[in-house]
Amino acid sequence: MSEHVGLRGxxxxxxxxxxxxPLAGDPGSVLASNSLLGNQTSLFLCVVPNPESRFPCVRDGxxxxxxxxxxxxxxxxxxxxxxxxxxAEKRPIIAVVxxxxxxxxxREETAGIFLAAGTSADAYASARMAGHPxxxxxxxxxxxxxxxxHGYQANRILAFDDAGIVIHAMHKEAAARIxxxxxxxxxxxxxxxAPMSYDVRDxxxxxxxxxxxxxxxxxxxxxxxxxxxxxxxxxxxxxxxVGATDLGNRLExxxxxxxxxxxxxxxxxxxxxxxxx
Amino acid sequence: xxQIEFDYPAANRRITKKAHVGVVGSGDMEVLMEPADGxxxxxxxxxxxxxxxxxxKAVFDRFFSKFDGAVKIQINDAGATPGSVLLRLExxxxxxxx
Amino acid sequence: MSTPENFPAFVNRKSFIELDGxxxxxxxxxxxxxxxxxxxxxxxQSPWLPLxxxxxxxxxxxIVIKGKIGGLPAVVVSLEGAFQGGSIGEVSGAKMTxxxxxATRDSETGKKTAAVLLLETGGVRLxxxxxxxxxxxxxxxxxxxxxxxxxxxxxxxxTVGCFGGMxxxxxxxxxxxxxKEARLGLNGPEVIEQESGIDEFDASDRALIxxxxxxxxxxxxxEADALVEDDAEKIASAIRRYVQAGPPSEHRSEQVKxxxxxxxxxxxxxxxxxxxxxxxxxxxxxxxxxx
Numbered sequence: 001m002s003e004h005v006g007l008r009g010x011x012x013x014x015x016x017x018x019x020x021x022p023l024a025g026d027p028g029s030v031l032a033s034n035s036l037l038g039n040q041t042s043l044f045l046c047v048v049p050n051p052e053s054r055f056p057c058v059r060d061g062x063x064x065x066x067x068x069x070x071x072x073x074x075x076x077x078x079x080x081x082x083x084x085x086x087x088a089e090k091r092p093i094i095a096v097v098x099x100x101x102x103x104x105x106x107r108e109e110t111a112g113i114f115l116a117a118g119t120s121a122d123a124y125a126s127a128r129m130a131g132h133p134x135x136x137x138x139x140x141x142x143x144x145x146x147x148x149x150h151g152y153q154a155n156r157i158l159a160f161d162d163a164g165i166v167i168h169a170m171h172k173e174a175a176a177r178i179x180x181x182x183x184x185x186x187x188x189x190x191x192x193x194a195p196m197s198y199d200v201r202d203x204x205x206x207x208x209x210x211x212x213x214x215x216x217x218x219x220x221x222x223x224x225x226x227x228x229x230x231x232x233x234x235x236x237x238x239x240x241x242v243g244a245t246d247l248g249n250r251l252e253x254x255x256x257x258x259x260x261x262x263x264x265x266x267x268x269x270x271x272x273x274x275x276x277x
Numbered sequence: 278x279x280q281i282e283f284d285y286p287a288a289n290r291r292i293t294k295k296a297h298v299g300v301v302g303s304g305d306m307e308v309l310m311e312p313a314d315g316x317x318x319x320x321x322x323x324x325x326x327x328x329x330x331x332x333x334k335a336v337f338d339r340f341f342s343k344f345d346g347a348v349k350i351q352i353n354d355a356g357a358t359p360g361s362v363l364l365r366l367e368x369x370x371x372x373x374x375x
Numbered sequence: 376m377s378t379p380e381n382f383p384a385f386v387n388r389k390s391f392i393e394l395d396g397x398x399x400x401x402x403x404x405x406x407x408x409x410x411x412x413x414x415x416x417x418x419x420q421s422p423w424l425p426l427x428x429x430x431x432x433x434x435x436x437x438i439v440i441k442g443k444i445g446g447l448p449a450v451v452v453s454l455e456g457a458f459q460g461g462s463i464g465e466v467s468g469a470k471m472t473x474x475x476x477x478a479t480r481d482s483e484t485g486k487k488t489a490a491v492l493l494l495e496t497g498g499v500r501l502x503x504x505x506x507x508x509x510x511x512x513x514x515x516x517x518x519x520x521x522x523x524x525x526x527x528x529x530x531x532x533x534t535v536g537c538f539g540g541m542x543x544x545x546x547x548x549x550x551x552x553x554x555k556e557a558r559l560g561l562n563g564p565e566v567i568e569q570e571s572g573i574d575e576f577d578a579s580d581r582a583l584i585x586x587x588x589x590x591x592x593x594x595x596x597x598e599a600d601a602l603v604e605d606d607a608e609k610i611a612s613a614i615r616r617y618v619q620a621g622p623p624s625e626h627r628s629e630q631v632k633x634x635x636x637x638x639x640x641x642x643x644x645x646x647x648x649x650x651x652x653x654x655x656x657x658x659x660x661x662x663x664x665x666x
Contacts, residue, residue, distance in 0.1 A: 055643055056643075057571055065638045066638060066639075069631060069635035070635070073631055102562065104567045104570035104575075105567065106567065106571075106587065107641070107647055108561070108562075109562060109576075109588065110587050110649055110652065111641060112593075112596070113562075114543060115546040115598050115634065116638070117542075117546065118543040118546025119546065119630075119631060119634060121512075121515050121519075121628075122519060122629065129520065144508065144540065145540060145543070145562075147512075148511065148515070148540050148543055152508075152512035153515070167505065168504055168505060168508075169498075169504045169505065169507060169540075174569065175501055175504075179501050193423060195465070195503050195505040196502065196503070196504045196505070197505075208509055246516065246520065247512070250509070259506075260465065261422070262419065262421070262422050262465050262466050262469065263465055263466075263510075266413065266469035266470055266473055267469065269413050269417060270412055270477065271477065273412040274412060274477045277441050278428040295416060297414070300395055300432070300455055300457045300458055301430050302455075305457070307415070309433055311416065323425070325428055325430040351433070353430050353432055353433060354430055355429075
């Protein structure tokens, strides 16, 4: 498990925006900034560890109640402010993703973290459906409920290509325990079965990524590396602007046509049977 | 995981219906029963519990000693008990007999 | 509840929980209108389970049935909780997403089509990990698209409950119906105990589990809309009412300020008392009062 969880997110948020503080009134775990990207202002969002959180189960960078509702607030603010703008001018929303997981706590379950997470996903998806290009940059870890809350509703997803990037449904140790396998067996399975792999280069085979980015110093990027990443984000934004506002593009890549054959088959068959029913 | 197949060429009574019963769950199994493509009956079993080929054969030999429908049977099994196997087969037969 | 006058009705009631996923779905439709799509005989199964020696199911544990409910067009997507814990794999997730998308397409061309999701699920199917997770993101997106036109009604009846990423699907639905036996939450008690310790959540404490995740509590704090008895007729009837009502003017997951303020007002210095939360958040009465 990478010791950099949460640090890469913060590093890239700062590298891209020049900022590193939450907005006034927001908890210390959510960084937000309307910053220039290319020649347009974009809303950047990032969830980071906050050891001082009033919720004990989010201090290591988990996405909890406050984080989810703060993200939803900032995204809906951008939607409202740009409501009367033409589609081409709706500001991009960039989710910098480096989240350990969702929060695993009794307070969270009692207060309904399922609803908080849904509320954040709702906000991101609503922005996308309103015409805002929503882009996710996976700078570190993107697990399960944390990723569903912050990042997985994006039009386009970019990720770095090194071992510090892990996108998955469950941490290795927990997944091994639940499926009654050893971690080594799980890793071996991942080599054969792409959706189970913990390697981001296997994740890329699923066709869900717009681009894999290579950077030599992910924690301390050089100026030129930052420029490269900014350029990639700008291209993703432009690509999103001319595409549909739903998630249909996730099945259109060459990779998806290979690894998500069954998804495509379901769509074709269900459409045909629906028309005839 | 094993795939086991059996043929019962004497089962030749024309069948016109399909039946689907059961769930691939703990102690249960799924049965898809439909008219056979050609003559006789054909059984395909996909099971995640290995080593019970003889038990399956015994069950189906017994089943086809009383049932003569020309059916194609597919079973998806995750460890059904012998009782569940018989129950699901009987339920499927009931459906196609209606 | 079981007064002498009610006794025959209670005894004769048909349990919804005891029905399998397919029977639950079929029980909701107007007579003669139910038609299953991409059913078991189409054999669209998981391509990933057999690679790992796990027996697949011919419908991948997801049943899609189209027809009429209360006279109105509707599609029901039902998860079979007994197969792999109702977990979402590539195929089961795709069936749910596409059913929602087709309901949206029909709704956009003038034929408003509601969706009813029968969620008995632990979330992502670990044997399909990233495709299960991606499918859940797509389901959430498709619910959000459909609910602008027609209601998306989630039913969590038990006994598996609705956990993991699919709990977000419940969170963004137009209406949520639960039974007392059912549970709804992002993380189940075992996961919390594993990740955060037994003091945080003792997974063997059944009273605690239902006090936090149970249907009565969710309805009590306003995070689900109706608590219905485990009775197939009553559940079908509650669903019919929501189909006929159409989507609400504002969905629960759009009420950001309300919920953000509620969280801000919480005293986090100790665990939250579930019963007090019902009073604070002024949720529904638990006798099925709809929003």
